[in-house]
Amino acid sequence: MSALLTVEDLRITFPTRQGPSEVVRGVSFTLGRERLGIVGESGSGKSQTGRALLGLTPPPGTATAKRLEFDGIDLRSASPKQWRALRGGRMSMVMQDPKFSLNPVMTIGRQIMEALAFHGRSSRAEKKARAMAMLEAVQIRDPERVFRAYPHELSGGMGQRAMIAMMLVTEPDLLIADEPTSALDVTVQIEVLRILDALVTDRGMGLIFISHDLRLVASFCDRVLVMYAGRVVEELKASELDRAQHPYTQGLMNCLPKIDNDTRPLPTMTRDASWAL
């Protein structure tokens, strides 16, 4: 399996009044055309890792790495022009909440077509046809209506599907999904995940799935990275999750309620200061 993305010793630092604070401390992994899950609690640096891969570390934060390569392109020294070609065209990102990630004053159709306008020239009719096909691919029942709708006219699940359509319409090689289902109902979650899964498998994309839901990630991904306090504490195959070595991962597993095993009260996590070292 050739590596699509290679990350070595990624560090993200934010300056604070108490001096620089490192939120991601030496994360390394490689990704082929597979589904990689990144799991961790709030503040463990999983979202910042995803953003840094796209060069979107919010200022004043800075991201440094020993190696950061996407398909042979060194992302650390990429020019703004190279970045624009990569973002959207070859890698894109589905964000958490469709309410905030779609422009409220533009129709869905225009936003999808705009993504196409950045990458390669095609006629308006052609763009519209591709946008409609994409909306159908994310299983929107009435694409004609959604195409002309504004974001506030859609439900959360529809909005997230429109967002996925917008990010996949350019057929990228790598998709980073940053908690794509956290803002949705459980029933809608499964549906959106199924769509995402089908699209990723059909098109042979690499996927980085960032979530705090260990069980979701385990059922959906091939490989799982468990992050804690800015570090990868464990990397294992999704099928071997029950053989986790690190106490944090074990703790996460134990926290999940089980139907056939009525443990009351649910065990809580006892944290060890040495994990964060």
Next chain:
Amino acid sequence: MTATLSRREWLLSEQPASRRQARLGQGYRTWLALRANPLAMIGLAIVLTLVVVALLANVIAPYDPIVGGDLRTERLLPPSGTHLMGTDEQARDIFSRLVHGSRITLMVVALVAVIATPIGLLVGTTAGYFGGWVDTVLMRITDIFLAFPRLILALAFVAALGPGIENAIIAIAITSWPPYARLARAETLTIRDTDYINAIRLQGARPVRIIWGHVVPLCLSSVIIRVTLDMAGIILTAAGLGFLGLGAQPPQPEWGAMIAGGRRFIIDQWWVVTMPGLAIFVVSLGFNFLGDGLRDVLDPKARK
């Protein structure tokens, strides 16, 4: 069902059947809110009258605004049936000159709005979007413009460009963009870090495209309201420049220049100065009323 509904009920329906109906209904509601404000309606009436008068100036004005009557018998006549507002020192009918002057006033307002708004939007959104040194440089330039009283700065520009109505328009436009830039920058700062701007950025959009396609449309509404509120100020500045002899040049019937021409006769022939003065007063009042009313109706943030 539809046939039994009156047009008003159709417009105010809580369950619009089509997007067009919803949009028309929204517009109708805005109109109703505006209509409930008597001052705004007075302002609207004044502005509409101004527009109609300017359009039909040739029909309304009974005399030629530039070439006067007999200089021996028709100079400085008081208001009467034949000359509604009297005549000036060149034996020209003041009413006709006022009517034709409305065209100049309207042109000044429109052109200044068309020139200054894009400049202000461009400077403000660019500064707000990029931040850092771009922001510092652009906003300090804006501060320099804001540091001078508007009329004084416009005077300096006209003095440099040479007197004339076109140069006066350019000078007023140059001096009126800074408040719009400030406003647009403030709006941009709240917009630029939102997720949908990030989303469009990670689709590979250029900054120019993000600013024009995504940031500007969101800033536009508040800037437009600010521009309508400023129109009275623009009229006053233009009249001030005309009065000082740096705006419209004689024999153009510009209201400020008319006041300047008549001020020698202010004691004995009061109407020569009073009539154009009243016109300036009424029109700027009209724009102010209308602007205030529109802000109350259109700006959701100002609503109580």
